[in-house]
Amino acid sequence: MKSKLKTLITFTNKYQIQDEIILRDHLSMERTRLANERTLLSYLRTSLYMLLGGIAFLGMRDLEEVRNLGYFSLALSILLVVIGIIRFYQLKKHLKRMYTT
Numbered sequence: 001m002k003s004k005l006k007t008l009i010t011f012t013n014k015y016q017i018q019d020e021i022i023l024r025d026h027l028s029m030e031r032t033r034l035a036n037e038r039t040l041l042s043y044l045r046t047s048l049y050m051l052l053g054g055i056a057f058l059g060m061r062d063l064e065e066v067r068n069l070g071y072f073s074l075a076l077s078i079l080l081v082v083i084g085i086i087r088f089y090q091l092k093k094h095l096k097r098m099y100t101t
Helices: 002-009 023-059 064-099
Strands: none
Touching: 023 064
């Protein structure tokens, strides 16, 4: 029974276990890792929408007044990608520091 539980606990090699941890703690680490990846994908999706919006605003030939809005949207798109990647690696580094030897 204990070897089956140990097999369940070590189904990923992302983190080395410091001590014997219970299954609940290991699953909590996995949920946090997956939530971190999901958040990064959300940042990328939002950035893509801002990029498409900026291109659409810049493509309007009749309305020159929205050209600045297009540039702002493109800059915000780049900023969102940078913030998302930084936050992803910060949490990843924090998790490794907490759960590795």
